[in-house]
Amino acid sequence: MTKSIAIIGDRFMLPEIFRQKIEAACEAALDIRTLEQAWPDEPMEHGYAVNALEGLKEYFGDPDEVIDFIGEAEIFVTHLAPLSGAMLAQLPKLNFVVVSRGGPVNIHMPATRERGVTVVNTPGRNASAVAEFTIGAILTETRQIRAGHEALRAGIWRGDLYRADITGRELNEMTVGVIGYGNIGTKVVKLLRAFGARILVHDPYVQLFADDRNAGVEHVALDDLLSRVDIVTMHPRVTDETRGMMGAESFAKMKAGALFVNTARGPLVDYDALFASLQSGHLGAAMLETFAVEPVPADWPLLQLPNVTVTPHIAGASVRTVTHAAEQAAEEVRRYLTGQPPLNLC
Numbered sequence: 001m002t003k004s005i006a007i008i009g010d011r012f013m014l015p016e017i018f019r020q021k022i023e024a025a026c027e028a029a030l031d032i033r034t035l036e037q038a039w040p041d042e043p044m045e046h047g048y049a050v051n052a053l054e055g056l057k058e059y060f061g062d063p064d065e066v067i068d069f070i071g072e073a074e075i076f077v078t079h080l081a082p083l084s085g086a087m088l089a090q091l092p093k094l095n096f097v098v099v100s101r102g103g104p105v106n107i108h109m110p111a112t113r114e115r116g117v118t119v120v121n122t123p124g125r126n127a128s129a130v131a132e133f134t135i136g137a138i139l140t141e142t143r144q145i146r147a148g149h150e151a152l153r154a155g156i157w158r159g160d161l162y163r164a165d166i167t168g169r170e171l172n173e174m175t176v177g178v179i180g181y182g183n184i185g186t187k188v189v190k191l192l193r194a195f196g197a198r199i200l201v202h203d204p205y206v207q208l209f210a211d212d213r214n215a216g217v218e219h220v221a222l223d224d225l226l227s228r229v230d231i232v233t234m235h236p237r238v239t240d241e242t243r244g245m246m247g248a249e250s251f252a253k254m255k256a257g258a259l260f261v262n263t264a265r266g267p268l269v270d271y272d273a274l275f276a277s278l279q280s281g282h283l284g285a286a287m288l289e290t291f292a293v294e295p296v297p298a299d300w301p302l303l304q305l306p307n308v309t310v311t312p313h314i315a316g317a318s319v320r321t322v323t324h325a326a327e328q329a330a331e332e333v334r335r336y337l338t339g340q341p342p343l344n345l346c
Contacts, residue, residue: 227253
């Protein structure tokens with residue numbers, strides 16, 4: 001019996017790549033249709049900042065168009081296309097959903113459980129990409145790459161960056177605090193170890209890998225981490241507990257001149273408090289990759305500070321992220337079609 005699969009991707013998670021990987025992995029007769037959405041050329045909806053579709057956090061696409069496209073499909077593979085409770089009520093044949101993301105933030109999970117729809121995701125799909133980017137973000141600040149670049153673009157030769165009281169520091173003489181020790185945080189720790197940095201980790205829900213512990217990585221309380229490190233890098237998920245965890249009180253506990261890096265999620269940070277700490281000179285610099293509202297307003301105060309580097313939420317953007325996610329999705333579909341339990345049940 002032919003199985004119907006609807007794939008909605010975009011100009012990053014290319015739906016054709018998902019089709020190819022699924023066809024290569026599955027021996028069953030398949031009826032696959034694909035749709036390519038306009039993200040990232042057009043912004044997604046961010047439910048962190050607005051009252052969004054049934055509380056969904058991040059999604060892209062008109063619900064009616066998504067319903068029409070899924071139609072009678074039994075299997076739905078999505079990157080950003082939403083699936084709310086009201087939408088599920090109009091999709092009686094849908095039984096299995098693959099979300100090619102680290103978390104199903106565009107799916108109304110209570111409704112899927114109520115209707116008996118299985119949802120799986122692709123954890124760690126971009127972990128290596130974000131970890132590499134994080135190291136690049138840190139080096140941009142610690143080695144004065146941003147300062148030198150901006151000066152040269154303005155026609156200024158910053159020879160003074162060689163001065164001992166101005167020049168950068170090497171990671172092997174610094175202490176780095178990693179908040180969040182999941183798929184990304186663990187990889188950041190591994191890369192930092194290669195640079196010889198001293199590493200403190202805060203994550204109350206996990207234990208350190210023996211290899212990290214034996215290498216001298218410390219598992220500490222948040223206040224201890226903040227007070228001891230030269231660099232803080234963020235890698236937790238957004239939960240009620242972590243939302244706004246980096247605010248005025250947290251920044252005040254950091255060392256004078258410390259560097260703050262966020263390649264995780266915007267809602268983890270009180271950006272007004274960050275601005276105040278950077279403007280006052282208490283924090284030395286920040287590298288920001290994610291924001292509470294995206295795209296950020298052109299007049300956003302943090303964009304005006306000289307000690308801030310910003311990028312447009314691209315840490316996870318790599319070709320390998322796409323192929324890795326497609327391979328994970330294909331394996332989940334194969335397992336579903338052959339009656340095996342999913343690997344990454346949400």
